[in-house]
Amino acid sequence: MDIQTLAARVDEIWAGEEAADARELVKQALDLLNSGAIRVAERVGGEWTVNEWVKKAVLLHFRYSDNREMTAGPIEWFDKVALKTNWREAKVRSVPTAIARYGSFIEEGAVLMPCYINIGARVGAGTMIDTWSTVGSCAQVGKNCHISGGVGIGGVLEPLQASPVIIEDDVFFGARGEAAEGVIIEEGAVLAMGCYVAGSTKIYSVPEGRELPPGRIPARSVCVPGALASRDGSHQTYAIIIKKYRDERTDARTALTSILREGI
Ligand SMILES: CC(C)(COP(=O)(O)OP(=O)(O)OC[C@H]1O[C@@H](n2cnc3c(N)ncnc32)[C@H](O)[C@@H]1OP(=O)(O)O)[C@@H](O)C(=O)NCCC(=O)NCCS
16 A cells, blocks of 8 residues: 555544554554654655654554553563564664664664653664653654753654654754754754753844744754743743854764764
């Protein structure tokens, strides 16, 4: 079945059509997602487009799958979604206790430190997902990014919002930061430690001398956590402050170490 037909069938099943082959069709979609052949969001002509039907397939997968016991030595789980396997074949270095659920896609040459990658998420080639970071369901992380220790990238299955978080290529996301609610971190942006970005988080740019629209961190910007005064001056709220755009000093402090990505 071609992908367009599969998409149309998944839409029908989502809308309530009783189909004898529903389980099989949803499984086909999950297998394609797992292999990277389809994705939840993709850039078309410079703009990010969400493939709604893929998100529907991910949710339907929960309806049509049964919980079952899974074990690793003495450790046991009880869940509907299998874990990804075959790391050698995928040419991905996956450090013990890294967990990626089936239906996520990790591109060749990525490195997973002990982290958690949820269903529908995508991680690009050469990207390091560092220790205790979580890549939420359907989140999209580009190539050659460093997602530092303890970073949280929000998922979109609950609540079922329109867009996943998108981290474009070459982004450095400093330790313990968080991105949620479909924000887009554009190519080459650098977020210092502890930056939290949600859909309404205020973004102030020092180089531009003004507040920028929320929801999008500009390409190559260097962001730090800060605060902005409220309109009536009665209080301050947390804000992302763009201090500058990337320069040689930033590049030196955020450079990726190729030796960690060699020999996979
Ligand atoms: C963002 C970062 C890369 C610095 O980039 P840089 O280009 O060298 O930045 P600079 O030192 O030139 O600082 C530029 C401005 O931002 C401010 N700044 C830099 N880092 C900051 C931080 N973490 N918090 C608050 N302000 C910060 C500086 O004080 C300076 O302000 P000024 O212009 O008013 O003097 C660095 O601060 C950082 O957060 N590194 C990430 C560490 C990390 O998470 N490692 C991974 C561990 S797993």
